[in-house]
Amino acid sequence: MGTIDPTARVEDGAVIGEGTTIGPYCIIGPNVVIGENCKLIAHVQVMGHTSIGADCTISPFAVLGGAPQDLSYRGEPTRLEIGSGCTIREGVTMNVGTVKGGGLTRVGDRGYFMNNSHVGHDCTVGNNAIFATSATLGGHCEIGDFVYIGGLSAVHQFTRIGPQVMVGGVCGVRGDIIPFGLANGQYASLEGLNIIGMKRRQFTKERLAKVRSFYQQLFHGPGIFAERLNAVQPLAGEDPAIAEILTFIAQGKRALCLPADDGNKH
Numbered sequence: 001m002g003t004i005d006p007t008a009r010v011e012d013g014a015v016i017g018e019g020t021t022i023g024p025y026c027i028i029g030p031n032v033v034i035g036e037n038c039k040l041i042a043h044v045q046v047m048g049h050t051s052i053g054a055d056c057t058i059s060p061f062a063v064l065g066g067a068p069q070d071l072s073y074r075g076e077p078t079r080l081e082i083g084s085g086c087t088i089r090e091g092v093t094m095n096v097g098t099v100k101g102g103g104l105t106r107v108g109d110r111g112y113f114m115n116n117s118h119v120g121h122d123c124t125v126g127n128n129a130i131f132a133t134s135a136t137l138g139g140h141c142e143i144g145d146f147v148y149i150g151g152l153s154a155v156h157q158f159t160r161i162g163p164q165v166m167v168g169g170v171c172g173v174r175g176d177i178i179p180f181g182l183a184n185g186q187y188a189s190l191e192g193l194n195i196i197g198m199k200r201r202q203f204t205k206e207r208l209a210k211v212r213s214f215y216q217q218l219f220h221g222p223g224i225f226a227e228r229l230n231a232v233q234p235l236a237g238e239d240p241a242i243a244e245i246l247t248f249i250a251q252g253k254r255a256l257c258l259p260a261d262d263g264n265k266h
Contacts, residue, residue, distance in 0.1 A: 001018075001019065002016065002017075002018060002019045002020040002021050002022070002037075003021050003022070004016070004021075004022040005022060005023050005024045005025075005026070005042075007024045007025050008022045008023065008024065008025065008026040008027070008028070009026070009027045009028065010022060010026075010028040011028060011029050011030040011032075012030055013030035013031060014028045014029065014030055014031075014032045014033075014034075015032070015033040015034065016028070016034050017034055017035040017036035017037070017038065017054060018036050018037075019036050019037040020034055020035070020036060020037060020038040020039070020040075021038070021039045021040065022040050023039075023040050023041045023042040023043075023044070024042045024043070025042055025043045026040045026042065026043065026044045026045070026046075027044075027045045027046070027047070028046050029046060029047040029048065029050070029065070031048060031049045031050070031077070032046045032047070032048075032049075032050050032051070032052075032065065033050070033051040033052070034046070034051075034052045035051075035052055035053045035054035035055070035056070035084060036054040036055070037054055037055050038052060038054065038055065038056045038057070038058070039056075039057045039058070040058045041057070041058065041059050041060055042060045043060040043061050044058045044059075044060065044061070044062050044063075044064075045062070045063045045064070046058075046064045046065055047063075047064070047065045047066060048065030048066065048067070048077075048078075048079070048080060048096045049065070049077050049078065049079045049080070049096065050064055050065030050079070050080040050081075050082070050096070051079075051080070051081050051082065052064070052082045052086075053082060053083045053084030053085070053086070053109065054084045054085070055084050055085045056082065056084065056085065056086045056087070056088065057086075057087050057088070058088045059088060059089045059090045059092075059115075060090055061090050061091045062088050062089070062090065062091065062092045062093070063092075063093050063094075064080060064082065064088070064092075064093075064094050065080045065094070065095070065096055066093060066094075066095050066096070067095065067096065068095045068096060068097065068098050068120070068121030068122070068139065069095060069120065069121065069139075070098050070121055070139060072098065072100060073098055073121075076098075076099050076103070078096040078097040078098060078099065078103040078104065078105075078121075079096055079097060079103060079104045079105070080094055080095065080096045080097070080104075080105045080106075080107075081104065081105070081106045081107065082094070082107045082111075083107060083108045083109035083110070083111070083127065084109050084110070085109050085110040086107065086109070086110065086111045086112070086113070087111070087112045087113065088111075088113045089113060089114050089115045089117075090115040090116070091115050091116040092113045092114075092115065092116065092117050092118070093118045093119070094107065094118070094119040095119070095120055095121045096121065097121050097122040098121050098122055098139070101121060101122030101139065101140055102122055103122075104122070105119060105120075105121055105122055105123050105124075106123075106124050106125065107119060107123075107125045107129075108125055108126045108127035108128070108129065108145070109127045109128070110127055110128045111125060111127070111128070111129045111130070111131070112129070112130045112131070113129075113131045114130075114131060114132050114133045114135070114151070115133050115134075116133060116134045117131035117132070117133065117134060117135045117136065117149075118134075118135075118136045118137060119131075119137050120136075120137045120138050120139040120140075120141065120157070121139045121140075122139050122140045123137050123139065123140065123141045123142070123143065124141075124142050124143065125137075125143045125147075126143055126144045126145035126146070126147065126163065127145045127146070128145055128146045129143055129145070129146070129147045129148075129149075130147070130148045130149070131149050132148075132149060132150050132151035132152075132153075132169065133151040133152065134151055134152045135149040135150065135151065135152070135153050135154075136153070136154040136155065137154075137155045138154070138155060138156050138157030138158075138159070139157045139158075140157050140158045141155050141156075141157065141158065141159050141160070141161070142159075142160040142161070143155075143160075143161045144161060144162045144163030144164070144165065144179065145163045145164070146163055146164045146197060146201070147161050147162075147163065147164070147165050147166075147167075148165070148166045148167065148197075149161075149167045150166075150167055150168045150169030150170070150171060151169045151170070152169055152170045153167050153168070153169060153170060153171040153172070153173065153188075154171075154172055154173065155167075155173040156172070156173060156174045158253075158254060159173055159174070159175065159176060159177075159254065160176040160177070160248070160252065160254070161173070161176070161177045162176075162177060162178050162179030162180070162181065162244070162245070162248050163179045163180070163244070164179060164180045164194055164197045164198065164201060165177050165178075165179065165180065165181045165182070165183065165194060166181075166182050166183070166194040166196075166197060167183050167184075167188060168182075168183065168184035168185070168188070170186065171183065171184060171185060171186070171187075171188040172186060172187045172188060173188045173257065174187060174188070174255075174257070175188075175254060175255045175256050175257035175258070176248070176252050176254050176255070176256050176257060177190065177256075177257045178190070178245045178248055178249065178256070178257075179241070179244050179245050179248055180193050180194050180197070180198055180211065180241060180244075180245065181193065181194060181257070182194045182195075183257055185260065188257055189257060189258065189259055189260040190219065190256075190257050190258055190259045191259070192215070193211065193212060193215055195208065198211070198241075203241075207239055207241070210238055210239045210242070211239055211241050211242060214232060214235050214238070214239075214242045214245075217231070217232050217235075218232050219258065219259050220259070220261075225258070229249065232246070233246065
């Protein structure tokens, strides 16, 4: 059986799942749904139209479902959805969406959000994401599965980060980062592939060699980037990861995050 500390305030209308513990001085709004076996340690505030999946642990001073930091917001009943199995540490903030952005901020399963990290309005965050201390998303960002964002890094609004990307610490991310990419630097540039992450996802040596060769042709071959991109299209059939990268690029509406030495070649 779950428990609700007598100092907590749970508004009428809130739904609390079986086995969930609401600790001291938590505040739960009337439009909140919290799944089974969650643990809100203390001083957690969940507001707005927010749903939280099962088996989440939320640390003190996290604020979930707050109004978007957008001047156009007028109190519309937009939403925040958080998946199951997430760990949300001290001071984390996640905002509901805006009407113009689709009305929904969505966070996937098994995320680990370290202290003071932030998910802005209308963002989509995939499964198994890790946000280090003070990692920050502007509004409307799209973050894939198994993404790691380093401490004190900030992602510009509307930016996409593909699956299995690693972003270093203290980075300003202003361009879309291809799936499996490794980005670093004060203004993030592409430094290669996230080989460690790919090995963890069971990439064989043969697959790694194919994707590495493709990466070198696309980002470090002769000519301008548009020419190289056209030239590597036939490689999509060689490996699903190559096809995923090419599809990601084709769907983009913003500039790509490129290697620092390619700045004048795209």
